[in-house]
Amino acid sequence: MTPFRRFLLAAGSVLLGTSTQAQPTNPTLRDFTEQRMQHQKVIGYTLGGYALANIAVGAVGASQTTGETRYFHRMNVYWNLVNLGIAGAGLLGARRKAGSETLGQAIRQHENMKQILLLNSGLDVAYIVGGAYLLERAKNRPENRDQLRGFGKSVIAQGSFLLAFDLVNYFIFKKRGDRQQMQLVGAAPLGVGVVMPIR
Template identity: 65%
Template structure:
């Protein structure tokens, strides 16, 4: 009986150990996929913003030399604005090259996911301020006839650029939220034995 008991205990330990190991391996794979998805999204953000900026710089540089008045200032500001956008996109892409999905813990991955969503929301708030600021510049053009073309052109550009960025940031926020939040909840609720505690991060 003792021998049978020892055999059953040994077999049970081996089976339980294999099950836990398999669950841990699966959790590690899911965590890596969660991190890789966020890193791909961040790369796409940088490439999309960079491409938009380059197109605006190219078109604005040509158009500013071929137009006059308010339209000329509109294209001028598009160039200035998108030089800044290009810098942001380049910095984001360079920073993303240093990150590796394989080196992230669950806490790191969750924190980075939440940070991305918060950054996009903060940017969306700034974008609203840009649109309002552009409208203010246009209004100032009515009060300063000697600088009317410049203020109206710059104001229109800032409104257009702010409007684009607002749509860009909100769309990407909802993409990050819808794709990542489900995975985040699954990872937080899955412990080594498949049972865990969900920690709300809001």
């Protein structure tokens, strides 16, 4: 290969590489909405799968154990019946079409999801504290000790999982969605302004 051909090949590579990198990667409103809905589906399927696994293990465990362990498995079943209902409701809510939202609606839905996840995280902390309270109460209630300890340990375990689950999903929503939201607002045909009446 001659030096001139090498120069042309190198120059062409640089130009093509630069033009590829220079293209903006602005998300569209449809992409923004689809990613949120897809994430909601992942949350629903993950929580639903976790709930089904806990219900199955808890049902078997409750039928084959006694004492504190039996109550632990029972509470896992009760708790995850609720989780299964929440997962199902979340999946039903994520069935809308991605092209049916305006920019304002999409941003509101994104912010609502973040607020729901933060609120759930606060509730999860309350569950953990409630489970610790049951463990403490078991010390003074010998007639219900096994039940209180089993239920308390289950509530702490379930609350801890949900706390981690909600916080991870909040940060995923925040990192990906907030960046896309700012790009969409910046790319919107109409700007954002403040009206100040002068008297």
